[in-house]
Every structure is written in C-alpha cells, then in structure tokens.
Amino acid sequence: MVAELESGLRGRDAPAASVALLWSRALLAECEQRWERAAVLFREAGLEYGKLDRPYPRALAVEAAFRCSLETGAEPETAELAYAVEQLTELGATWDASRARAVLRAQQPVTEERRSPGRPGYGDRLSPREREVADLAAAGLTNREIAGTLHLSPRTVEQHVARAMRKLGSPSRQDLGEVGEPENA
Numbered sequence: 294m295v296a297e298l299e300s301g302l303r304g305r306d307a308p309a310a311s312v313a314l315l316w317s318r319a320l321l322a323e324c325e326q327r328w329e330r331a332a333v334l335f336r337e338a339g340l341e342y343g344k345l346d347r348p349y350p351r352a353l354a355v356e357a358a359f360r361c362s363l364e365t366g367a368e369p370e371t372a373e374l375a376y377a378v379e380q381l382t383e384l385g386a387t388w389d390a391s392r393a394r395a396v397l398r399a400q401q402p403v404t405e406e407r408r409s410p411g412r413p414g415y416g417d418r419l420s421p422r423e424r425e426v427a428d429l430a431a432a433g434l435t436n437r438e439i440a441g442t443l444h445l446s447p448r449t450v451e452q453h454v455a456r457a458m459r460k461l462g463s464p465s466r467q468d469l470g471e472v473g474e475p476e477n478a
Contacts, residue, residue, distance in 0.1 A: 312341040316354065323361055332361035349384055352377035356393045363400075371400055417460055426453035427461070431470025 294317075319334035339354035355377040362369040374397050381390035419427060422443075429439045436454065440447040454466060463469050 308341070308345055309347075312338055312345065312350075315341060316350070319354075319357065323357070326364075328361045328364040332358045332365065335361060348380050349386060352380040352384075352386075352393070353389065356389075356396065360396060363396075368400075371397055374400075419457055419460055423453050423457045423460070426450055427457035427469040430454050430457070430466040431468070433467070 315334055315338040319331050319338055322328075322331035322334055335354045335358035339351050339358060342348075342351035342354055355373050359369050359374045359377075374393060378390055378393045378397055381387075381393060415423075425443065426439055426445075429442065430436075434442070436447045436450040439445070439450045439454075443450070445453075454469075457463070457469055458466070461469060
C-alpha cells in the first residue's frame, strides 16, 4: 500500500500526500522496531507538517520521534516535546496532550523541588486561607461569623484557627494578628 502511494505520487506536486507517505514509512519502521529509522522519519514528517501549517499532526510526529529515540537508548531533548504538549493543549487535544505530557514527565529528573500532585503543603507557614481566617479571628469575629463571611463551615473555621494558633505559637485568637510568620518559612 505504501509502495502504491509512492508510485502514485511520482511526478506530482502533492505536499500533504508526500508527508502522509513519510508518516506511513515512519509507522512501518516503528512497527518493525527499527527505532532510529522511525525517529528520523517522524522528525522529517514533523518538519514537513510544520511547513504545511498543520500543528496537530506535527505535534504527534514530534511525540512519536521522541518515543522512538528513547527506544534507541538516546536521551533526546525535551524542549521539542514540551512544545508539542503545549500545541496539543492549545488545540484542545487533551487526550493526546496528556499522553505526551506523561512521556515528558517520565524523562524529567526527580528532584526535591518537584512538587507532588495535589494541594501544596505549607509546612510551618500559614496557607492563604489560614491567614485569612486568622486575620478575621484577630479582628474579633466569631467562628460562625467568619464561616458566614468566607462561606465555610464553622468546623472548618475552627480547624483553620487552631492550625494558625499552633503554627504561629499564638496563645489566643486575639493575638493571631500580632504574631508574624515563623522565621524558617
């Protein structure tokens, strides 16, 4: 089928079909686990799709080239894949963007600075919400009044006040506004 496409394209000016031929050859090389060849062909296809102003197949080709390069044991540059993830996200291709992002994330070295998923931990510092509750408590509002103002449950406010007092070493609610953040924060 690929050979038929190639023979049908001879002597014709058909850039989109020519790139489809490159893409097909890359897929065949990938299926045959000829990783280096597949990576080269996917890169070429990505460049050609870029010239045709086709960002979606370009991004997919970049991702495929990156994956094939990894299979060779190489450590490809992540900048191009990061750009492809950005393009896929902008195009609304969320599934493709998520898949490419996972490939990218797996290649980034794990450092202590890399934050785990979920809400950030504030350690000994007050979270923005705890700071807000502490300021209102220091101003003399009751837990119920703070809850009504911030649209929280009184129990949640109670927990925020208790955490703020513990973190700031404050002996009472009224002192919350006078006590600063800990030095090691």
